[in-house]
Amino acid sequence: MAAAETQFPPPKVLTYPAATPPMLITQGAEGRLYKTTHLVPTRPCALKYRPPKPYRHPILDARLTKARLASEAKVLERCWREGVPVPAVYAMDPAAGWMMMEWIEGIPVRAGINAWLGERPEDGTEAPVVDDTPLVDLMKGIGTAVGALHRTGVVHGDLTTSNMMLRPREAGQANGDVGDEKNAKGKAVEGDVVLIDFGLATQSMSDEDRAVDLYVLERAFASTHPRAERLFTILLDSYGKTFKKAPSVLAKLEDVRMRGRKRSMLG
């Protein structure tokens, strides 16, 4: 099984020579992500590839793939122009099912938070007074990034901590002494939040759509990081300060939660 999974043929474009061989990073339901290079060996990029789906009619499949990649690229461009932290688009061939974008250094936010929480005692028995500042800062960073996204009129559609990268700050940009112990521990959750994976993104300015985006993140966060759930309000607080209509989105979030609860009681 595992062997078969790694034997998917790469897209044609990756069969041509490059200074370093492309590396398969993830294999998702919709597509694959490779780390490779754009134009020159010193410019790393992420190549997103949506392979043809054998069960779909080839012409329909090609059209769908093309439309989805085009839509993802357009959203990325729009966000980038507006100053929302997302990867830049480098090159694409929608008909062939691939798009190259800026490689974001670092780790997914999910991994960062888990690494940070991993250092804590499992239960609260003799919980030492720990300084949550680095994680709190990260929560604020996520809230600000999502707020910037919504402000430009884009809703993500699949907000999770896997669809955000934690990009290390360049040397000298970090505040405080790099050497001290507290900082070393904080490293796991230190960095700038970069939003990725806009395959399901849409344009919307409605409170409802934005609130659903936040709700999806809230639920995903609670199940992925149950031990940090209480910090989610910090994220929402900072979101609330990012644009004029943000407070009304937060009010709407209450409704969305209510509906969610009712649905789960019925289901």
Add this chain to the structure above:
Amino acid sequence: MALEKIQLEHIPPTYQVYAAFFRDVTNTEFLHTQLLSRNSEFEYAFVDASAVISRLQLLSAVYSSVNALIVGALRTPNVHSEIVVSLSTNNNISEAYRRWGITPGKTKDLIVVKIVLPPANTQDESQPQPTQTPTDDAIWAHLTTNVKGTPAPLTDAELAQATDWPKVRKCYRLNGVPALDRVTDEDERRRRIETLAVMGMALRGL
């Protein structure tokens, strides 16, 4: 020799990319005529450097054109005209020729790109098939006899001297872009403009 052979990532090794840069070109009229008459000795992309910001941006256009050739998706007669048009962010071909092509009497600094195709390439039938692959020396000799200008290295620093900033801002819609607000560092600003241009080119016509 100021002719560069450029190795791009993800291009079949049978395609060769050459590029050169000439400053203060004085015979644009002649060069333009050769293109119009489809003189087969002038299989080049002649690119007006005034709206080219960087080497990377140029290489992006070269890469997407070679890719279009390989997959059979050229939107213009051949890979060389495709390079000129690939610098644009839209599908208006005549506008792209006006902005990035050679304009007699106007073009001053000229980038020349030559793609040498594998022998017997069947995907670009509009191109005369070279009977034998030209040598680097032969290409350079032909260029230096025919382009009246001063050869210069194809570097960002050299390209920057030829940049017409108002034209760049217009071509890549750079006015009122929040991502450029409050960026005071010159290098950072240049990098961002380059990114915006590359991204606009990548999304051409979407």
